Amino acid sequence: MKILLLGNRGQFGTAFEKICRMRGIECIAPSHSELDVTQPQKISHALSKEAPDAVVNSTGIIDIGECESCPLDAYKVNAQAALYLAEATAEKKITLVQTSTHLVFDGKSHQPYTEYDLPSPNTVYAATKLISEHYAITRNSKSYVVRFPTLFGHRRNEKSGFVEKMITKLIAGDPLRIADDRMDCPTWSEDAAREVAEIVVSRATFGLYHVANHGAVSYFDFIATLAKFLNSQSGIEAAKDKEFIARPPKPLRLAISSDKRPALRSWHEALQEYSEVYR
Ligand SMILES: NC(=O)c1ccc[n+]([C@@H]2O[C@H](COP(=O)([O-])OP(=O)(O)OC[C@H]3O[C@@H](n4cnc5c(N)ncnc54)[C@H](OP(=O)(O)O)[C@@H]3O)[C@@H](O)[C@H]2O)c1
Structure with a gap:
Protein backbone atom coordinates (compact mmCIF):
# COMPACT_ATOMS: atom_id res chain seq x y z
CA MET A 1 0.00 0.00 0.00
CA LYS A 2 1.19 3.50 -0.86
CA ILE A 3 0.05 6.46 1.23
CA LEU A 4 0.42 10.16 0.49
CA LEU A 5 0.70 11.94 3.85
CA LEU A 6 0.03 15.68 4.07
CA GLY A 7 1.10 17.52 7.24
CA ASN A 8 4.18 15.39 7.93
CA ARG A 9 5.88 17.88 10.31
CA GLY A 10 2.86 18.15 12.60
CA GLN A 11 2.05 16.15 15.71
CA PHE A 12 -0.06 13.51 14.01
CA GLY A 13 1.91 13.50 10.74
CA THR A 14 5.22 12.93 12.55
CA ALA A 15 3.77 9.89 14.32
CA PHE A 16 1.98 8.56 11.24
CA GLU A 17 5.14 8.62 9.14
CA LYS A 18 6.98 6.71 11.88
CA ILE A 19 4.24 4.07 12.15
CA CYS A 20 4.21 3.62 8.35
CA ARG A 21 7.97 3.08 8.44
CA MET A 22 7.59 0.51 11.25
CA ARG A 23 4.82 -1.33 9.39
CA GLY A 24 6.59 -1.28 6.03
CA ILE A 25 3.91 0.91 4.46
CA GLU A 26 5.22 3.12 1.67
CA CYS A 27 4.59 6.70 2.77
CA ILE A 28 5.24 9.71 0.55
CA ALA A 29 5.26 12.85 2.67
CA PRO A 30 5.75 16.16 0.86
CA SER A 31 6.42 19.20 3.04
CA HIS A 32 4.11 22.22 3.35
CA SER A 33 6.26 24.15 0.88
CA GLU A 34 6.27 21.26 -1.60
CA LEU A 35 2.50 20.78 -1.49
CA ASP A 36 0.31 23.60 -0.20
CA VAL A 37 -3.13 22.04 0.24
CA THR A 38 -4.88 25.32 -0.57
CA GLN A 39 -3.69 24.94 -4.18
CA PRO A 40 -5.88 22.39 -5.98
CA GLN A 41 -3.59 22.10 -9.01
CA LYS A 42 -0.74 21.01 -6.70
CA ILE A 43 -3.01 18.33 -5.23
CA SER A 44 -3.99 17.00 -8.67
CA HIS A 45 -0.36 16.98 -9.76
CA ALA A 46 0.74 15.03 -6.66
CA LEU A 47 -2.05 12.47 -7.08
CA SER A 48 -1.14 11.91 -10.75
CA LYS A 49 2.58 11.71 -10.01
CA GLU A 50 2.42 9.45 -6.94
CA ALA A 51 -0.76 7.44 -7.65
CA PRO A 52 -1.26 6.60 -3.96
CA ASP A 53 -3.82 4.11 -2.66
CA ALA A 54 -4.76 6.54 0.11
CA VAL A 55 -4.23 10.18 1.09
CA VAL A 56 -4.00 11.09 4.78
CA ASN A 57 -4.75 14.76 5.37
CA SER A 58 -3.34 15.88 8.72
CA THR A 59 -2.71 19.47 7.69
CA GLY A 60 -4.42 22.27 9.49
CA ILE A 61 -4.44 25.52 11.37
CA ILE A 62 -5.13 24.08 14.79
CA ASP A 63 -4.55 27.13 16.99
CA ILE A 64 -8.03 28.13 18.20
CA GLY A 65 -7.11 31.80 18.68
CA GLU A 66 -5.49 32.01 15.25
CA CYS A 67 -8.64 30.57 13.66
CA GLU A 68 -10.82 33.15 15.46
CA SER A 69 -8.63 36.06 14.28
CA CYS A 70 -8.19 34.78 10.71
CA PRO A 71 -11.38 32.80 9.97
CA LEU A 72 -10.93 32.94 6.21
CA ASP A 73 -7.44 31.42 6.42
CA ALA A 74 -8.81 28.79 8.81
CA TYR A 75 -11.58 27.96 6.34
CA LYS A 76 -9.15 27.72 3.41
CA VAL A 77 -6.68 25.38 5.12
CA ASN A 78 -9.00 23.36 7.35
CA ALA A 79 -12.11 23.08 5.19
CA GLN A 80 -11.66 24.16 1.58
CA ALA A 81 -8.49 22.07 1.22
CA ALA A 82 -10.49 19.05 2.40
CA LEU A 83 -12.99 19.78 -0.37
CA TYR A 84 -10.22 19.91 -2.98
CA LEU A 85 -8.74 16.68 -1.62
CA ALA A 86 -12.09 14.89 -1.45
CA GLU A 87 -12.97 15.78 -5.04
CA ALA A 88 -9.52 15.01 -6.44
CA THR A 89 -9.25 11.66 -4.63
CA ALA A 90 -12.83 10.68 -5.57
CA GLU A 91 -12.07 11.30 -9.23
CA LYS A 92 -9.16 8.84 -9.06
CA LYS A 93 -10.95 6.37 -6.72
CA ILE A 94 -8.34 6.99 -4.01
CA THR A 95 -9.16 6.53 -0.32
CA LEU A 96 -9.13 9.73 1.75
CA VAL A 97 -8.43 10.00 5.47
CA GLN A 98 -9.52 13.36 6.86
CA THR A 99 -8.38 14.13 10.41
CA SER A 100 -10.64 16.02 12.80
CA THR A 101 -11.15 16.92 16.42
CA HIS A 102 -13.21 16.29 19.58
CA LEU A 103 -13.77 20.05 19.63
CA VAL A 104 -16.71 19.57 17.26
CA PHE A 105 -18.70 18.76 20.44
CA ASP A 106 -20.12 21.31 22.89
CA GLY A 107 -18.54 19.71 25.98
CA LYS A 108 -21.76 19.52 28.00
CA SER A 109 -22.00 15.72 28.18
CA HIS A 110 -20.74 13.85 31.24
CA GLN A 111 -20.18 10.74 29.09
CA PRO A 112 -17.49 10.34 26.41
CA TYR A 113 -18.87 11.34 23.00
CA THR A 114 -19.16 8.52 20.45
CA GLU A 115 -19.46 8.58 16.67
CA TYR A 116 -23.25 8.68 17.09
CA ASP A 117 -23.40 11.91 19.11
CA LEU A 118 -24.36 15.14 17.39
CA PRO A 119 -21.60 17.72 16.96
CA SER A 120 -22.23 21.32 17.97
CA PRO A 121 -19.09 23.37 17.33
CA ASN A 122 -18.66 26.67 19.11
CA THR A 123 -15.39 27.95 17.64
CA VAL A 124 -14.22 28.82 14.13
CA TYR A 125 -11.61 26.06 14.39
CA ALA A 126 -14.20 23.41 15.27
CA ALA A 127 -16.65 24.66 12.64
CA THR A 128 -14.03 24.47 9.91
CA LYS A 129 -13.09 20.94 10.99
CA LEU A 130 -16.75 19.87 10.95
CA ILE A 131 -17.11 21.25 7.43
CA SER A 132 -14.00 19.30 6.42
CA GLU A 133 -15.67 16.12 7.71
CA HIS A 134 -18.76 16.90 5.66
CA TYR A 135 -16.74 17.50 2.50
CA ALA A 136 -14.80 14.26 2.93
CA ILE A 137 -17.85 12.07 3.57
CA THR A 138 -20.12 13.62 0.93
CA ARG A 139 -17.59 14.09 -1.90
CA ASN A 140 -15.64 10.84 -1.66
CA SER A 141 -17.50 7.64 -0.77
CA LYS A 142 -14.09 6.07 0.05
CA SER A 143 -13.45 8.42 2.98
CA TYR A 144 -12.51 7.92 6.59
CA VAL A 145 -12.98 10.78 9.03
CA VAL A 146 -10.92 10.22 12.17
CA ARG A 147 -11.52 12.43 15.20
CA PHE A 148 -8.83 12.79 17.85
CA PRO A 149 -8.91 14.19 21.40
CA THR A 150 -5.95 16.22 22.73
CA LEU A 151 -2.81 14.58 21.38
CA PHE A 152 0.61 14.36 22.98
CA GLY A 153 3.82 13.25 21.34
CA HIS A 154 6.82 14.30 19.35
CA ARG A 155 6.35 16.63 16.37
CA ARG A 156 8.87 17.97 13.87
CA ASN A 157 7.57 21.55 13.70
CA GLU A 158 8.27 24.20 16.33
CA LYS A 159 4.77 24.22 17.85
CA SER A 160 4.15 22.90 21.33
CA GLY A 161 0.97 21.26 22.60
CA CYS A 185 -8.82 11.54 27.05
CA PRO A 186 -5.33 12.71 26.06
CA THR A 187 -3.93 10.33 23.47
CA TRP A 188 -0.41 9.49 22.36
CA SER A 189 -0.08 10.50 18.72
CA GLU A 190 1.71 7.20 17.98
CA ASP A 191 -1.25 5.17 19.29
CA ALA A 192 -3.59 7.32 17.21
CA ALA A 193 -1.37 6.84 14.15
CA ARG A 194 -1.20 3.07 14.70
CA GLU A 195 -5.00 2.90 14.84
CA VAL A 196 -5.47 5.06 11.72
CA ALA A 197 -2.95 2.92 9.81
CA GLU A 198 -4.85 -0.21 10.90
CA ILE A 199 -8.19 1.26 9.79
CA VAL A 200 -6.77 2.00 6.34
CA VAL A 201 -4.72 -1.17 5.84
CA SER A 202 -7.50 -3.47 7.09
CA ARG A 203 -9.95 -1.67 4.78
CA ALA A 204 -12.43 -0.99 7.57
CA THR A 205 -15.87 0.23 6.51
CA PHE A 206 -15.63 3.81 5.28
CA GLY A 207 -17.03 6.50 7.56
CA LEU A 208 -16.43 8.27 10.84
CA TYR A 209 -14.22 6.91 13.66
CA HIS A 210 -13.21 8.25 17.05
CA VAL A 211 -9.56 7.43 17.78
CA ALA A 212 -8.45 7.83 21.41
CA ASN A 213 -6.61 6.13 24.23
CA HIS A 214 -9.14 4.54 26.55
N1 LIG B 1 -2.73 18.18 18.18
C1 LIG B 1 -3.88 17.91 18.77
O1 LIG B 1 -3.97 17.91 20.02
C2 LIG B 1 -5.09 17.56 17.95
C3 LIG B 1 -6.27 17.24 18.65
C4 LIG B 1 -7.41 16.89 17.92
C5 LIG B 1 -7.37 16.86 16.54
N2 LIG B 1 -6.22 17.20 15.89
C6 LIG B 1 -6.27 17.17 14.42
O2 LIG B 1 -5.19 16.40 13.94
C7 LIG B 1 -4.73 16.91 12.69
C8 LIG B 1 -3.26 17.18 12.76
O3 LIG B 1 -3.00 18.10 13.82
P1 LIG B 1 -1.53 18.34 14.34
O4 LIG B 1 -1.60 18.51 15.80
O5 LIG B 1 -0.62 17.33 13.77
O6 LIG B 1 -1.25 19.77 13.68
P2 LIG B 1 0.13 20.56 13.60
O7 LIG B 1 1.14 19.98 14.51
O8 LIG B 1 -0.21 22.00 13.71
O9 LIG B 1 0.61 20.25 12.10
C9 LIG B 1 -0.11 20.73 11.01
C10 LIG B 1 0.62 20.37 9.75
O10 LIG B 1 -0.07 20.99 8.68
C11 LIG B 1 0.89 21.60 7.81
N3 LIG B 1 0.23 22.67 7.08
C12 LIG B 1 -0.37 23.78 7.57
N4 LIG B 1 -0.90 24.50 6.57
C13 LIG B 1 -0.64 23.83 5.42
C14 LIG B 1 -0.92 24.06 4.03
N5 LIG B 1 -1.59 25.15 3.63
N6 LIG B 1 -0.50 23.14 3.14
C15 LIG B 1 0.19 22.04 3.53
N7 LIG B 1 0.49 21.78 4.81
C16 LIG B 1 0.08 22.66 5.74
C17 LIG B 1 1.98 22.06 8.75
O11 LIG B 1 3.18 22.26 8.05
P3 LIG B 1 4.33 23.26 8.65
O12 LIG B 1 4.49 22.91 10.10
O13 LIG B 1 5.53 22.96 7.83
O14 LIG B 1 3.76 24.63 8.43
C18 LIG B 1 2.06 20.84 9.67
O15 LIG B 1 2.85 19.84 9.08
C19 LIG B 1 -5.58 18.17 12.42
O16 LIG B 1 -6.67 17.78 11.62
C20 LIG B 1 -6.11 18.55 13.80
O17 LIG B 1 -7.34 19.21 13.69
C21 LIG B 1 -5.08 17.55 16.55
Whole structure:
Protein backbone atom coordinates (compact mmCIF):
# COMPACT_ATOMS: atom_id res chain seq x y z
CA MET A 1 0.00 0.00 0.00
CA LYS A 2 1.19 3.50 -0.86
CA ILE A 3 0.05 6.46 1.23
CA LEU A 4 0.42 10.16 0.49
CA LEU A 5 0.70 11.94 3.85
CA LEU A 6 0.03 15.68 4.07
CA GLY A 7 1.10 17.52 7.24
CA ASN A 8 4.18 15.39 7.93
CA ARG A 9 5.88 17.88 10.31
CA GLY A 10 2.86 18.15 12.60
CA GLN A 11 2.05 16.15 15.71
CA PHE A 12 -0.06 13.51 14.01
CA GLY A 13 1.91 13.50 10.74
CA THR A 14 5.22 12.93 12.55
CA ALA A 15 3.77 9.89 14.32
CA PHE A 16 1.98 8.56 11.24
CA GLU A 17 5.14 8.62 9.14
CA LYS A 18 6.98 6.71 11.88
CA ILE A 19 4.24 4.07 12.15
CA CYS A 20 4.21 3.62 8.35
CA ARG A 21 7.97 3.08 8.44
CA MET A 22 7.59 0.51 11.25
CA ARG A 23 4.82 -1.33 9.39
CA GLY A 24 6.59 -1.28 6.03
CA ILE A 25 3.91 0.91 4.46
CA GLU A 26 5.22 3.12 1.67
CA CYS A 27 4.59 6.70 2.77
CA ILE A 28 5.24 9.71 0.55
CA ALA A 29 5.26 12.85 2.67
CA PRO A 30 5.75 16.16 0.86
CA SER A 31 6.42 19.20 3.04
CA HIS A 32 4.11 22.22 3.35
CA SER A 33 6.26 24.15 0.88
CA GLU A 34 6.27 21.26 -1.60
CA LEU A 35 2.50 20.78 -1.49
CA ASP A 36 0.31 23.60 -0.20
CA VAL A 37 -3.13 22.04 0.24
CA THR A 38 -4.88 25.32 -0.57
CA GLN A 39 -3.69 24.94 -4.18
CA PRO A 40 -5.88 22.39 -5.98
CA GLN A 41 -3.59 22.10 -9.01
CA LYS A 42 -0.74 21.01 -6.70
CA ILE A 43 -3.01 18.33 -5.23
CA SER A 44 -3.99 17.00 -8.67
CA HIS A 45 -0.36 16.98 -9.76
CA ALA A 46 0.74 15.03 -6.66
CA LEU A 47 -2.05 12.47 -7.08
CA SER A 48 -1.14 11.91 -10.75
CA LYS A 49 2.58 11.71 -10.01
CA GLU A 50 2.42 9.45 -6.94
CA ALA A 51 -0.76 7.44 -7.65
CA PRO A 52 -1.26 6.60 -3.96
CA ASP A 53 -3.82 4.11 -2.66
CA ALA A 54 -4.76 6.54 0.11
CA VAL A 55 -4.23 10.18 1.09
CA VAL A 56 -4.00 11.09 4.78
CA ASN A 57 -4.75 14.76 5.37
CA SER A 58 -3.34 15.88 8.72
CA THR A 59 -2.71 19.47 7.69
CA GLY A 60 -4.42 22.27 9.49
CA ILE A 61 -4.44 25.52 11.37
CA ILE A 62 -5.13 24.08 14.79
CA ASP A 63 -4.55 27.13 16.99
CA ILE A 64 -8.03 28.13 18.20
CA GLY A 65 -7.11 31.80 18.68
CA GLU A 66 -5.49 32.01 15.25
CA CYS A 67 -8.64 30.57 13.66
CA GLU A 68 -10.82 33.15 15.46
CA SER A 69 -8.63 36.06 14.28
CA CYS A 70 -8.19 34.78 10.71
CA PRO A 71 -11.38 32.80 9.97
CA LEU A 72 -10.93 32.94 6.21
CA ASP A 73 -7.44 31.42 6.42
CA ALA A 74 -8.81 28.79 8.81
CA TYR A 75 -11.58 27.96 6.34
CA LYS A 76 -9.15 27.72 3.41
CA VAL A 77 -6.68 25.38 5.12
CA ASN A 78 -9.00 23.36 7.35
CA ALA A 79 -12.11 23.08 5.19
CA GLN A 80 -11.66 24.16 1.58
CA ALA A 81 -8.49 22.07 1.22
CA ALA A 82 -10.49 19.05 2.40
CA LEU A 83 -12.99 19.78 -0.37
CA TYR A 84 -10.22 19.91 -2.98
CA LEU A 85 -8.74 16.68 -1.62
CA ALA A 86 -12.09 14.89 -1.45
CA GLU A 87 -12.97 15.78 -5.04
CA ALA A 88 -9.52 15.01 -6.44
CA THR A 89 -9.25 11.66 -4.63
CA ALA A 90 -12.83 10.68 -5.57
CA GLU A 91 -12.07 11.30 -9.23
CA LYS A 92 -9.16 8.84 -9.06
CA LYS A 93 -10.95 6.37 -6.72
CA ILE A 94 -8.34 6.99 -4.01
CA THR A 95 -9.16 6.53 -0.32
CA LEU A 96 -9.13 9.73 1.75
CA VAL A 97 -8.43 10.00 5.47
CA GLN A 98 -9.52 13.36 6.86
CA THR A 99 -8.38 14.13 10.41
CA SER A 100 -10.64 16.02 12.80
CA THR A 101 -11.15 16.92 16.42
CA HIS A 102 -13.21 16.29 19.58
CA LEU A 103 -13.77 20.05 19.63
CA VAL A 104 -16.71 19.57 17.26
CA PHE A 105 -18.70 18.76 20.44
CA ASP A 106 -20.12 21.31 22.89
CA GLY A 107 -18.54 19.71 25.98
CA LYS A 108 -21.76 19.52 28.00
CA SER A 109 -22.00 15.72 28.18
CA HIS A 110 -20.74 13.85 31.24
CA GLN A 111 -20.18 10.74 29.09
CA PRO A 112 -17.49 10.34 26.41
CA TYR A 113 -18.87 11.34 23.00
CA THR A 114 -19.16 8.52 20.45
CA GLU A 115 -19.46 8.58 16.67
CA TYR A 116 -23.25 8.68 17.09
CA ASP A 117 -23.40 11.91 19.11
CA LEU A 118 -24.36 15.14 17.39
CA PRO A 119 -21.60 17.72 16.96
CA SER A 120 -22.23 21.32 17.97
CA PRO A 121 -19.09 23.37 17.33
CA ASN A 122 -18.66 26.67 19.11
CA THR A 123 -15.39 27.95 17.64
CA VAL A 124 -14.22 28.82 14.13
CA TYR A 125 -11.61 26.06 14.39
CA ALA A 126 -14.20 23.41 15.27
CA ALA A 127 -16.65 24.66 12.64
CA THR A 128 -14.03 24.47 9.91
CA LYS A 129 -13.09 20.94 10.99
CA LEU A 130 -16.75 19.87 10.95
CA ILE A 131 -17.11 21.25 7.43
CA SER A 132 -14.00 19.30 6.42
CA GLU A 133 -15.67 16.12 7.71
CA HIS A 134 -18.76 16.90 5.66
CA TYR A 135 -16.74 17.50 2.50
CA ALA A 136 -14.80 14.26 2.93
CA ILE A 137 -17.85 12.07 3.57
CA THR A 138 -20.12 13.62 0.93
CA ARG A 139 -17.59 14.09 -1.90
CA ASN A 140 -15.64 10.84 -1.66
CA SER A 141 -17.50 7.64 -0.77
CA LYS A 142 -14.09 6.07 0.05
CA SER A 143 -13.45 8.42 2.98
CA TYR A 144 -12.51 7.92 6.59
CA VAL A 145 -12.98 10.78 9.03
CA VAL A 146 -10.92 10.22 12.17
CA ARG A 147 -11.52 12.43 15.20
CA PHE A 148 -8.83 12.79 17.85
CA PRO A 149 -8.91 14.19 21.40
CA THR A 150 -5.95 16.22 22.73
CA LEU A 151 -2.81 14.58 21.38
CA PHE A 152 0.61 14.36 22.98
CA GLY A 153 3.82 13.25 21.34
CA HIS A 154 6.82 14.30 19.35
CA ARG A 155 6.35 16.63 16.37
CA ARG A 156 8.87 17.97 13.87
CA ASN A 157 7.57 21.55 13.70
CA GLU A 158 8.27 24.20 16.33
CA LYS A 159 4.77 24.22 17.85
CA SER A 160 4.15 22.90 21.33
CA GLY A 161 0.97 21.26 22.60
CA PHE A 162 -0.53 21.43 26.09
CA VAL A 163 1.13 18.25 27.35
CA GLU A 164 4.57 19.19 25.99
CA LYS A 165 4.30 22.62 27.70
CA MET A 166 3.43 20.86 30.96
CA ILE A 167 6.39 18.48 30.59
CA THR A 168 8.76 21.46 30.29
CA LYS A 169 7.33 22.98 33.49
CA LEU A 170 7.33 19.67 35.36
CA ILE A 171 10.96 19.00 34.48
CA ALA A 172 11.86 22.53 35.63
CA GLY A 173 9.97 21.91 38.91
CA ASP A 174 7.64 24.88 38.36
CA PRO A 175 4.48 25.03 40.48
CA LEU A 176 1.29 24.36 38.52
CA ARG A 177 -2.43 24.99 38.93
CA ILE A 178 -4.53 22.67 36.80
CA ALA A 179 -8.30 22.41 36.30
CA ASP A 180 -9.84 19.35 37.91
CA ASP A 181 -13.19 19.82 36.14
CA ARG A 182 -11.87 19.81 32.54
CA MET A 183 -12.20 16.31 31.09
CA ASP A 184 -10.46 14.78 28.09
CA CYS A 185 -8.82 11.54 27.05
CA PRO A 186 -5.33 12.71 26.06
CA THR A 187 -3.93 10.33 23.47
CA TRP A 188 -0.41 9.49 22.36
CA SER A 189 -0.08 10.50 18.72
CA GLU A 190 1.71 7.20 17.98
CA ASP A 191 -1.25 5.17 19.29
CA ALA A 192 -3.59 7.32 17.21
CA ALA A 193 -1.37 6.84 14.15
CA ARG A 194 -1.20 3.07 14.70
CA GLU A 195 -5.00 2.90 14.84
CA VAL A 196 -5.47 5.06 11.72
CA ALA A 197 -2.95 2.92 9.81
CA GLU A 198 -4.85 -0.21 10.90
CA ILE A 199 -8.19 1.26 9.79
CA VAL A 200 -6.77 2.00 6.34
CA VAL A 201 -4.72 -1.17 5.84
CA SER A 202 -7.50 -3.47 7.09
CA ARG A 203 -9.95 -1.67 4.78
CA ALA A 204 -12.43 -0.99 7.57
CA THR A 205 -15.87 0.23 6.51
CA PHE A 206 -15.63 3.81 5.28
CA GLY A 207 -17.03 6.50 7.56
CA LEU A 208 -16.43 8.27 10.84
CA TYR A 209 -14.22 6.91 13.66
CA HIS A 210 -13.21 8.25 17.05
CA VAL A 211 -9.56 7.43 17.78
CA ALA A 212 -8.45 7.83 21.41
CA ASN A 213 -6.61 6.13 24.23
CA HIS A 214 -9.14 4.54 26.55
CA GLY A 215 -10.59 6.38 29.55
CA ALA A 216 -11.69 9.89 30.47
CA VAL A 217 -9.52 11.84 32.91
CA SER A 218 -9.44 15.36 34.35
CA TYR A 219 -6.53 17.59 33.35
CA PHE A 220 -5.50 17.67 37.01
CA ASP A 221 -5.34 13.88 37.38
CA PHE A 222 -3.57 13.55 34.04
CA ILE A 223 -0.85 16.09 34.90
CA ALA A 224 -0.46 14.69 38.43
CA THR A 225 0.10 11.24 36.89
CA LEU A 226 2.59 12.69 34.42
CA ALA A 227 4.43 14.40 37.30
CA LYS A 228 4.73 11.04 39.05
CA PHE A 229 6.11 9.36 35.92
CA LEU A 230 8.68 12.16 35.53
CA ASN A 231 9.61 12.18 39.24
CA SER A 232 8.85 15.91 39.13
CA GLN A 233 9.25 18.08 42.21
CA SER A 234 6.53 20.50 41.01
CA GLY A 235 3.72 21.26 43.42
CA ILE A 236 0.40 20.79 41.59
CA GLU A 237 -2.70 22.53 42.88
CA ALA A 238 -6.24 21.72 41.74
CA ALA A 239 -8.20 24.64 40.27
CA LYS A 240 -11.48 25.18 38.41
CA ASP A 241 -11.53 25.73 34.67
CA LYS A 242 -13.41 29.03 34.96
CA GLU A 243 -10.36 30.49 36.76
CA PHE A 244 -8.44 30.33 33.48
CA ILE A 245 -9.55 32.81 30.86
CA ALA A 246 -9.71 31.24 27.44
CA ARG A 247 -10.85 33.27 24.44
CA PRO A 248 -12.98 31.82 22.98
CA PRO A 249 -14.05 29.52 25.85
CA LYS A 250 -13.20 25.89 25.21
CA PRO A 251 -15.86 23.20 25.81
CA LEU A 252 -15.35 21.65 29.25
CA ARG A 253 -15.84 17.90 28.86
CA LEU A 254 -14.35 16.56 25.67
CA ALA A 255 -13.62 12.88 26.20
CA ILE A 256 -14.43 10.71 23.18
CA SER A 257 -14.64 6.97 22.63
CA SER A 258 -15.42 4.67 19.76
CA ASP A 259 -18.60 2.61 19.46
CA LYS A 260 -17.25 1.10 16.24
CA ARG A 261 -13.74 -0.16 17.04
CA PRO A 262 -12.16 -2.07 19.95
CA ALA A 263 -10.81 0.27 22.65
CA LEU A 264 -7.16 1.31 22.44
CA ARG A 265 -4.94 0.88 25.52
CA SER A 266 -5.53 3.31 28.39
CA TRP A 267 -4.20 6.88 28.47
CA HIS A 268 -2.32 5.87 31.66
CA GLU A 269 -0.37 3.09 29.93
CA ALA A 270 0.33 5.25 26.87
CA LEU A 271 1.51 8.18 28.99
CA GLN A 272 3.81 5.96 31.04
CA GLU A 273 5.53 4.68 27.90
CA TYR A 274 5.70 8.14 26.28
CA SER A 275 7.18 9.77 29.41
CA GLU A 276 10.04 7.24 29.53
CA VAL A 277 12.03 9.32 26.99
CA TYR A 278 12.07 12.26 29.46
CA ARG A 279 13.43 10.25 32.40
N1 LIG B 1 -2.73 18.18 18.18
C1 LIG B 1 -3.88 17.91 18.77
O1 LIG B 1 -3.97 17.91 20.02
C2 LIG B 1 -5.09 17.56 17.95
C3 LIG B 1 -6.27 17.24 18.65
C4 LIG B 1 -7.41 16.89 17.92
C5 LIG B 1 -7.37 16.86 16.54
N2 LIG B 1 -6.22 17.20 15.89
C6 LIG B 1 -6.27 17.17 14.42
O2 LIG B 1 -5.19 16.40 13.94
C7 LIG B 1 -4.73 16.91 12.69
C8 LIG B 1 -3.26 17.18 12.76
O3 LIG B 1 -3.00 18.10 13.82
P1 LIG B 1 -1.53 18.34 14.34
O4 LIG B 1 -1.60 18.51 15.80
O5 LIG B 1 -0.62 17.33 13.77
O6 LIG B 1 -1.25 19.77 13.68
P2 LIG B 1 0.13 20.56 13.60
O7 LIG B 1 1.14 19.98 14.51
O8 LIG B 1 -0.21 22.00 13.71
O9 LIG B 1 0.61 20.25 12.10
C9 LIG B 1 -0.11 20.73 11.01
C10 LIG B 1 0.62 20.37 9.75
O10 LIG B 1 -0.07 20.99 8.68
C11 LIG B 1 0.89 21.60 7.81
N3 LIG B 1 0.23 22.67 7.08
C12 LIG B 1 -0.37 23.78 7.57
N4 LIG B 1 -0.90 24.50 6.57
C13 LIG B 1 -0.64 23.83 5.42
C14 LIG B 1 -0.92 24.06 4.03
N5 LIG B 1 -1.59 25.15 3.63
N6 LIG B 1 -0.50 23.14 3.14
C15 LIG B 1 0.19 22.04 3.53
N7 LIG B 1 0.49 21.78 4.81
C16 LIG B 1 0.08 22.66 5.74
C17 LIG B 1 1.98 22.06 8.75
O11 LIG B 1 3.18 22.26 8.05
P3 LIG B 1 4.33 23.26 8.65
O12 LIG B 1 4.49 22.91 10.10
O13 LIG B 1 5.53 22.96 7.83
O14 LIG B 1 3.76 24.63 8.43
C18 LIG B 1 2.06 20.84 9.67
O15 LIG B 1 2.85 19.84 9.08
C19 LIG B 1 -5.58 18.17 12.42
O16 LIG B 1 -6.67 17.78 11.62
C20 LIG B 1 -6.11 18.55 13.80
O17 LIG B 1 -7.34 19.21 13.69
C21 LIG B 1 -5.08 17.55 16.55
